[in-house]
Amino acid sequence: MxxxxxxxxxxxARYGAVLALDDVSLHVExxxxxxxxxxxxxxxxxxxxxICGDPPAxxxxxxxxxxxxxxxxxxxxxxxxxxxxxxxxxxFGRMSVxxxxxxxxxxxxxxxxxxxxxxxxxxxxxxxxxAQRAGTLxxxxxxxxxxxxxxxxxxxxxxxxxxxxxxxxxxxxxxxxAIRRLNAESGLSVLLVEQNAQAALRLAHRGYxxxxxxxxxxxxxxxxxxxxxxxxxxxxx
Amino acid sequence: MIYGLIAVGYTMVYGIxxxxxxxxxxxxxxxxxxxxxxxxxxxxxxxxxxxxxxxLVLLLTVAFTALYGWTVERLAYRPLRGSFRLxxxxxxxGMSIVLQNYxxxxxxxxVKPLEPLVPGGITLLTEAGFAAQLSYMQMLIVAVTLGxxxxxxxxxxxxxxxxxxxxCEQDRRMASLLGIDTDRTISLxxxxxxxxxxxxxxxxxxxxxxxxxxxxxxxxxxxxxxxVLGGIGSLxxxxxxxxxxxxxxxxxxxxxxxxxxDVAAFSILVLTLVFLPTGLLGRAEVEKV
Ligand SMILES: Nc1ncnc2c1ncn2[C@@H]1O[C@H](COP(=O)(O)OP(=O)(O)O)[C@@H](O)[C@H]1O
Ligand SMILES: [Mg+2]
Numbered sequence: 001m002x003x004x005x006x007x008x009x010x011x012x013a014r015y016g017a018v019l020a021l022d023d024v025s026l027h028v029e030x031x032x033x034x035x036x037x038x039x040x041x042x043x044x045x046x047x048x049x050x051i052c053g054d055p056p057a058x059x060x061x062x063x064x065x066x067x068x069x070x071x072x073x074x075x076x077x078x079x080x081x082x083x084x085x086x087x088x089x090x091x092f093g094r095m096s097v098x099x100x101x102x103x104x105x106x107x108x109x110x111x112x113x114x115x116x117x118x119x120x121x122x123x124x125x126x127x128x129x130x131a132q133r134a135g136t137l138x139x140x141x142x143x144x145x146x147x148x149x150x151x152x153x154x155x156x157x158x159x160x161x162x163x164x165x166x167x168x169x170x171x172x173x174x175x176x177x178a179i180r181r182l183n184a185e186s187g188l189s190v191l192l193v194e195q196n197a198q199a200a201l202r203l204a205h206r207g208y209x210x211x212x213x214x215x216x217x218x219x220x221x222x223x224x225x226x227x228x229x230x231x232x233x234x235x236x237x
Numbered sequence: 238m239i240y241g242l243i244a245v246g247y248t249m250v251y252g253i254x255x256x257x258x259x260x261x262x263x264x265x266x267x268x269x270x271x272x273x274x275x276x277x278x279x280x281x282x283x284x285x286x287x288x289x290x291x292x293l294v295l296l297l298t299v300a301f302t303a304l305y306g307w308t309v310e311r312l313a314y315r316p317l318r319g320s321f322r323l324x325x326x327x328x329x330x331g332m333s334i335v336l337q338n339y340x341x342x343x344x345x346x347x348v349k350p351l352e353p354l355v356p357g358g359i360t361l362l363t364e365a366g367f368a369a370q371l372s373y374m375q376m377l378i379v380a381v382t383l384g385x386x387x388x389x390x391x392x393x394x395x396x397x398x399x400x401x402x403x404x405c406e407q408d409r410r411m412a413s414l415l416g417i418d419t420d421r422t423i424s425l426x427x428x429x430x431x432x433x434x435x436x437x438x439x440x441x442x443x444x445x446x447x448x449x450x451x452x453x454x455x456x457x458x459x460x461x462x463x464x465v466l467g468g469i470g471s472l473x474x475x476x477x478x479x480x481x482x483x484x485x486x487x488x489x490x491x492x493x494x495x496x497x498x499d500v501a502a503f504s505i506l507v508l509t510l511v512f513l514p515t516g517l518l519g520r521a522e523v524e525k526v
Contacts, residue, residue: 052414073413074413074414075413075417075418076416078416083415092404092411095400095404099400103401103417106401107401107418108416153416
């Protein structure tokens, strides 16, 4: 397959009169971890959601694996090989851990067995707690569940929105190690939105910075870490 | 019992899309009429009453009423999804009026009587001139209601469709992020709710033998009361509420006056809303932002 796995081309998105994304272009190659960093309200979550068609792109094009997915309904996009662990985790609190995982697989009609085994191998904590109500999990466990649920559809591209938010440093380390392992072992492509710019840029192959709806910088993780404007804005000087 | 079946439909639709489906009682009424039409048609076709014929009536009634439920959702509610909260409510009241008038025109305003299809019963005990009787019809109604509720509970708690319905109830946007077609899931919710109302309609017809185009309103209010009493959004609550309303009505009729039995349901609705807004098995809405 030639061309990138995901290509976002000159995309604009708005909430009513608010312009949230302004002529944004980026791409993710197969097997890459790409991170998107930016301040609160920059439009990072909106970009991940617009890739999933909700809110839809008002201008520009989004291609996945060469096919134009702009304007498709969300459920159809998600059945085509993209999965998201969204901001705030959004697990189904009144369902069991196991049900949360199973529901991740049911729409794409993959046999949940092998995926479940892989998710449990990655996060053994979820296996221990599979019968528990998901709403009673700790924050770190909920994040594992949100990622595990996304993996259940056997995606080729995983969108992660601030997986480290509100978690203890040790837990964050575990989550980042899991992302690295997924990418290294199964070649999963990842688009990672993070406030924790230092850790994200170290983990990612490449990165972009987003500022009030516009991409301002792009480069490898190492390059961005060395840029003075990145150090100043996102790494605390 | 019958109210429980209707109440489940209210609670289900409310739980998933946060809307009181005011036309639900009228879908029940349509179900009762469809059951009557099926029975008369089968009678004209020479098929006598019997378990097989009743089953056939049940299937026909459920199928056609479900079709009504689907149509109502498509025409009156889906186009309004995403608009302001009151819009589908107004549309529901409109739909209720449409259904009532449509049946009134199509079936005539006269009351429809029906001969009892399942006569007889057993006498439980006779004592000092009183006889406690249990008719076969009452037993049939209880059995069918319990059976339907059991199947329905299994569907909601154990199947992928039920899981999708609960996911839509908790976080519809997230459900679509998992590839679930939420519009389709909501349509199916209406269809299943209408199917339950159809069963209730048929049971009502068998029990009372008399129906008119206006039964939907009263039954609707009582079922809505049952749903609120049980805790709106809670399925076991709807069943419990239905049972309680039925019992309260029976005792009210026995001790006070039959003419005022409808007052009982309204009083309970008001009392519940004032003193116990979350109902018996309801939960406080703290999770929704
Ligand atoms: N549902 C919404 N309705 C209206 N405005 C929104 C909504 N979600 C986000 N916004 C606005 O869009 C902009 C980008 O938000 P967001 O994508 O959440 O940023 P980030 O994830 O980078 O913090 C912000 O100005 C925010 O206020
Ligand atoms: Mg965000």
